[in-house]
Amino acid sequence: MLSHDRVWAAIDALAERYSLSASGLARRAGLDSTAFNKSKRLSSDGRPRWPSTESLAKIIEATGASLEEFTGLVEGRAASVAQHRSAVPLLGFAQAGAGGFFDDAGYPAGQGWDLVELPARATETSYALQVQGDSMLPLYRNGDVLIVEPGAPTRKGDRVVVKTTAGEVMAKVLDRQTMKSIVLVSLNPAHPDRDIPTRDIEWVARIVWASQ
Secondary structure: OOOHHHHHHHHHHHHHHOOOOHHHHHHHOOOOOOOOOHHHHEOOOOOEOOOOHHHHHHHHHHHOOOHHHHHHHHHOOOOOHHHHOEEEEEEEHHHHOOOOOEOOOOOEOOOOOEEEEEOOOOOOOOEEEEOOOOOOOOOOOOOOEEEEEEOOOOOOOOEEEEEEOOOOEEEEEEEEEOOOEEEEEEOOOOOOOEEEEHHHEEEEEEEEEEEO
16 A cells, blocks of 8 residues: 555655665656655655655666555565675776777777676666766766766757767767767866767766766
8 A cells, every 4th residue: 555654655666676765766867855864755734745646756766766666665565685796897087088998889899808796777788987076066976977878869858978989978968969969067167068069979878877
């Protein structure tokens, strides 16, 4: 039976599965960081307050979880975090700009990749990039691991990794993509946004998960 307590417990379990706190999950989904606080689960008169369907949809999308996975958490029948771990190739951002690590479509290739296990939904073509330095603050910190899905459809507002033909690799927010260029918004306000001609883009891949 669906209950208030089970739905909130499922939100907490989803956050734990993806190595997040409840506030971290809210931020990842673009919600106020206090959206899932214990104090927000009851109204001022003590009655149970339900999370909105919009917020549930956002956390499912932000983690890459499926509706079935979340429903399983609500019903208490989901598997453990360990059973959902996926091993994916791992490379540091500093190395990603060098030649030989990717094929022409942006898929992992060659030698030099490590493997990392993360509690995330990964496909056979997913790989991980480890953030190095502070150029992606405040969203991503040094040491955070981003799971990237080459070939996944991208749209305005998606977080993406882009590699240029000059060997530059960057994580940005996709603002606009046309036949002539791609417009990218920087994660760190100290770094400029970019408008890069399409001819100078080697590949674009969507970030589907991040350890934070």
